[in-house]
Amino acid sequence: MHLRPNLGIDGDRLWSSLMEMAKIGGTPKGGCNRQALTPEDGEARALFRRWCEAAGTTVRIDPLGSMFARREGLEDLPPVLIGSHLDTQPTGGKFDGVLGVMAGLEILRRMEEAGIRTRRPIEVVNWTNEEGCRFAPAMLASAAYAGVLPVEKALDTRDIAGIRFGDALESIGIVPDRPLGGDKIAAYLELHIEQGPILEAEGKEVGLVTSGQGLFWYDAVITGFESHSGSTPMHMRDDALVAAAQLIEALRKIGTEANPPGTATVGQFEVFPNSRNVIPGEVRMTIDMRHPDPAVLRAMDQRFHETVAALQKGRIRIELTQVAATQPLSFDPGMLAMLREEADAMGISHRNIISGAGHDAFHMAKIAPAALIFTPCAGGVSHNEAESIEPHQAEAGANLLMRAALRLADMP
Amino acid sequence: MHLRPNLGIDGDRLWSSLMEMAKIGGTPKGGCNRQALTPEDGEARALFRRWCEAAGTTVRIDPLGSMFARREGLEDLPPVLIGSHLDTQPTGGKFDGVLGVMAGLEILRRMEEAGIRTRRPIEVVNWTNEEGCRFAPAMLASAAYAGVLPVEKALDTRDIAGIRFGDALESIGIVPDRPLGGDKIAAYLELHIEQGPILEAEGKEVGLVTSGQGLFWYDAVITGFESHSGSTPMHMRDDALVAAAQLIEALRKIGTEANPPGTATVGQFEVFPNSRNVIPGEVRMTIDMRHPDPAVLRAMDQRFHETVAALQKGRIRIELTQVAATQPLSFDPGMLAMLREEADAMGISHRNIISGAGHDAFHMAKIAPAALIFTPCAGGVSHNEAESIEPHQAEAGANLLMRAALRLADMP
Numbered sequence: 001m002h003l004r005p006n007l008g009i010d011g012d013r014l015w016s017s018l019m020e021m022a023k024i025g026g027t028p029k030g031g032c033n034r035q036a037l038t039p040e041d042g043e044a045r046a047l048f049r050r051w052c053e054a055a056g057t058t059v060r061i062d063p064l065g066s067m068f069a070r071r072e073g074l075e076d077l078p079p080v081l082i083g084s085h086l087d088t089q090p091t092g093g094k095f096d097g098v099l100g101v102m103a104g105l106e107i108l109r110r111m112e113e114a115g116i117r118t119r120r121p122i123e124v125v126n127w128t129n130e131e132g133c134r135f136a137p138a139m140l141a142s143a144a145y146a147g148v149l150p151v152e153k154a155l156d157t158r159d160i161a162g163i164r165f166g167d168a169l170e171s172i173g174i175v176p177d178r179p180l181g182g183d184k185i186a187a188y189l190e191l192h193i194e195q196g197p198i199l200e201a202e203g204k205e206v207g208l209v210t211s212g213q214g215l216f217w218y219d220a221v222i223t224g225f226e227s228h229s230g231s232t233p234m235h236m237r238d239d240a241l242v243a244a245a246q247l248i249e250a251l252r253k254i255g256t257e258a259n260p261p262g263t264a265t266v267g268q269f270e271v272f273p274n275s276r277n278v279i280p281g282e283v284r285m286t287i288d289m290r291h292p293d294p295a296v297l298r299a300m301d302q303r304f305h306e307t308v309a310a311l312q313k314g315r316i317r318i319e320l321t322q323v324a325a326t327q328p329l330s331f332d333p334g335m336l337a338m339l340r341e342e343a344d345a346m347g348i349s350h351r352n353i354i355s356g357a358g359h360d361a362f363h364m365a366k367i368a369p370a371a372l373i374f375t376p377c378a379g380g381v382s383h384n385e386a387e388s389i390e391p392h393q394a395e396a397g398a399n400l401l402m403r404a405a406l407r408l409a410d411m412p
Numbered sequence: 413m414h415l416r417p418n419l420g421i422d423g424d425r426l427w428s429s430l431m432e433m434a435k436i437g438g439t440p441k442g443g444c445n446r447q448a449l450t451p452e453d454g455e456a457r458a459l460f461r462r463w464c465e466a467a468g469t470t471v472r473i474d475p476l477g478s479m480f481a482r483r484e485g486l487e488d489l490p491p492v493l494i495g496s497h498l499d500t501q502p503t504g505g506k507f508d509g510v511l512g513v514m515a516g517l518e519i520l521r522r523m524e525e526a527g528i529r530t531r532r533p534i535e536v537v538n539w540t541n542e543e544g545c546r547f548a549p550a551m552l553a554s555a556a557y558a559g560v561l562p563v564e565k566a567l568d569t570r571d572i573a574g575i576r577f578g579d580a581l582e583s584i585g586i587v588p589d590r591p592l593g594g595d596k597i598a599a600y601l602e603l604h605i606e607q608g609p610i611l612e613a614e615g616k617e618v619g620l621v622t623s624g625q626g627l628f629w630y631d632a633v634i635t636g637f638e639s640h641s642g643s644t645p646m647h648m649r650d651d652a653l654v655a656a657a658q659l660i661e662a663l664r665k666i667g668t669e670a671n672p673p674g675t676a677t678v679g680q681f682e683v684f685p686n687s688r689n690v691i692p693g694e695v696r697m698t699i700d701m702r703h704p705d706p707a708v709l710r711a712m713d714q715r716f717h718e719t720v721a722a723l724q725k726g727r728i729r730i731e732l733t734q735v736a737a738t739q740p741l742s743f744d745p746g747m748l749a750m751l752r753e754e755a756d757a758m759g760i761s762h763r764n765i766i767s768g769a770g771h772d773a774f775h776m777a778k779i780a781p782a783a784l785i786f787t788p789c790a791g792g793v794s795h796n797e798a799e800s801i802e803p804h805q806a807e808a809g810a811n812l813l814m815r816a817a818l819r820l821a822d823m824p
Binding site (some may be wrong): 089090091114132133138156169194195196197215217218225226227229230231232233234235236237241242244245246248249252255256259261262263264265267268269270272273274275276277278279280281286288290355356357358380381382383384 | 471501502503543544545548550606607608614625627629637638639640642643644645646647648651653654656657658660661664667668671672673674675676677678679680682683685686687688689690691692693698700702767768769770773792793794795796797
């Protein structure tokens, strides 16, 4: 039986916080451009700090800029962490990451106004640079927190303009006042939009994430032979763009045959010399393949390599660099069982789900019992200014998050 | 019987002029980057002017920057024009266009030192912006000269950086001092490298161009739907890059089935938002289709449009803009007969050939008897820094050009 069965978050306040945060870096098309460590990110951080302090918490910053708003517990025990991120894609939406942080804030506010004290402290975290569009890799600060990425390497990461992560931190006035990780954590919870269409299609209020996709990322350089588009017979061409097009189509088939839940995507793509009447001599492209089953992911990767080998005819050469290889991840079964029990007790409909995207919870699962809760988003659309959710969906997810957080924080 | 049977050009001087011109905008890989109306083009123009004036001619500039080096005739008759271009592709070679201008210069020098006066004036033309890689369309200045393109439209053309053609002219100090076209021309001659593999394969010294390919150029904008690469199931995607890849492969088939001599090429290609973990929402690309038979070109175009229609599934939309439509062209039979006669008289091996590429001669053929002579290039490679020809090939082509020019200039 739950200790505080009637306590829930204030759905209207949660929604208005989301809408107010969305104004910072808001785009004409209704999305957000609030990339990590830009002035917009700085403005979002200042607002989050004001809100957290008004809710009676103390905010501390770690060396990578992640913000921890702490509500003390009754005992000196390891805290329960609730986290996500306030940074966005360049043409991102209002909810990706932000929902998880604003739901955490709403829990702090509700506890403060209801005078609730838990045994353990509760901390709400805004992780720096989750998106990875400005500084690669994605989930940089939680990776460093979990000891996966050395802090010096993280600070020395540069964006496409050559700006160092450490210098970008300073440029928006971030002054660290706590160490990076190191403390024991009782549990980690994250609420996030699904960024996929499954929950909406099945009418479920939340998804309980059982596992995360393994991921292989490659950079490919395809070299062909530049020549005149009008006078080079078709059979004498080594067109790098034609080879790239055939690789894209092969990847689409590899992804489709492994879907659901496998995916294969080419997102970045550049052609040289990029002249209307010159047969392209070079293409640079990225490859992104994902699957939650390591054996299937390896089989997809093998087919990809076979395709690459078969395309190297004539003067066509394809050079691959693997830039990321993330193993599939299973979330803590005990945490999942607890979430199922709480959702059932609250009458919140749920299903198990696999996470196609990476999240900070993936890194935190390496150092603490962790759980990731998904809420639906319209059409599964994300990384897009049209990203959209309903207030009642945000409220249901935040209520489950609060129940789980209070239960974990009252653990002995 | 020819009037001056023993007069030929100086092959060594022609070659050293080609090599000296190639230093301007010379690339580490041995090619040239001397795009139209850049400072490098300005430097090439200044050198050409010095050389022409030293050969006793007067250089005048038309409103689009084309340079006319005129050697007066004995009578006040319409001139014979010899022309080509000094601009290059961004990763172009040393001979495309330059051979024709340097061969013309060499004829002027030889006439000056031998004291030859023809009845008609001879003018050697350096046409502005033949390549079309900076300002579209290609052959812009000769099109305007021939009345195909209005001069104001030509001046208002902008490059990808938004720079106006007229402003680019001024920026490298070009001051026009003659009107655009309008005068009657007795004949037009152009010498150019083949940019294809046929003459080399058959061991012919020159190709006499009977016709030019018709050409359709399109700009395509493919719109799909941006979404997250990890969490959007394959069957729910509207990936603009996948649609573009399928269009590229379809165009390769359309070109291959019409080849020889038909071609189909995608040369320029850009992807948005161009982020590793975002399914592309937009692709912008160019399409280039060519065939010398108008009926076959129309059939290729029809298949292309059918492919575009079939690809518009889900949220995929393809918007086409036709940016060029050049009808196939037949060169003057009388000029061809004259060239055959002269080549036979000089013992220069020749064959008829179709031009896959467009040339300034195509526009000039609309307003004067015109002829286009090809010389071989190694492996048919052009629009490539590796473009290469032999000195004896340049000499044979230039000698035929000179014989033809003198014969035409002595016509009553």
